[in-house]
Amino acid sequence: MCAPASIAAIILGHLALVDIKRTAGRMAGKGMAIAGLTLGYVGLALTTIYIVFVTFMVRNTFSRDVPANESAAIDIMRTYDTALKAYAEKCPAQGYPATLTPLGPGRGDCTRANLIKDPRLVAAAPVRKGYMYEYRPGVNGTDRVTVFALVARPIVPGNTGKRFFYLDEAGVIREADSQIIGPNSPPLGESVAPADDPDDDEQDKHGQPNKP
Secondary structure, X not given: OOHHHHHXXXXXXXXXXXXXXXXXXXXXXXXXXXXXXXXXXXXXXXXXXXXXXXXXXXXXXHHHOHHHHHHHHXXXXXXXXXXXXXXXXXXXXXXXXXXXXXXXXXXXXXXXXXXXXXXXXHOOOOXXXXXXXXXXXXXXXXXXXXXXXXXXXXXXXXXXXXXXXEEEOOOOOEEEOOOOOOOOOOEOOOOOOOOOOHHHHHHHHHOOXXXX
């Protein structure tokens, strides 16, 4: 009744019926072949329903947790910011690490600085609570790593999270509603106010609009 065995039952059941038909009834086992086919199709149907149900539940759970996922992503970005700055102070010859791995638990040196306790956050491609994190170090005229960019992207945009987040050596978390995000994106929690119209300012001063 499980998917691999169900597929085997369907294939073997059809092969058995073909062989029985070819012998004009001299070969027995038709009832067993039909029973295998029936159980195989039922098992395949139940497996399909189960997969659809689990997928639906997971998608709904992620959708309901979008605010929680985004809040967790912001907290994780702050954790990275603190750890990266502490690492640069601990290892001035290196600057920022080449990967996130040296931030993880260990001896407390520049190889394992013991600045982030959760090993999942120092993996090659960290994934936590519906978000994946991409760390890109860089140099600015020397071999010492003096700049970096860290981007938090929802695994399934719109389902596991709606906002994208960005962090660099300036320590300001920025956000955007699309994957087009970078150092020019607005800081977290700040909306871009519309520019004031000079004519409106002049009108406020005189109490009436400008006349040509």
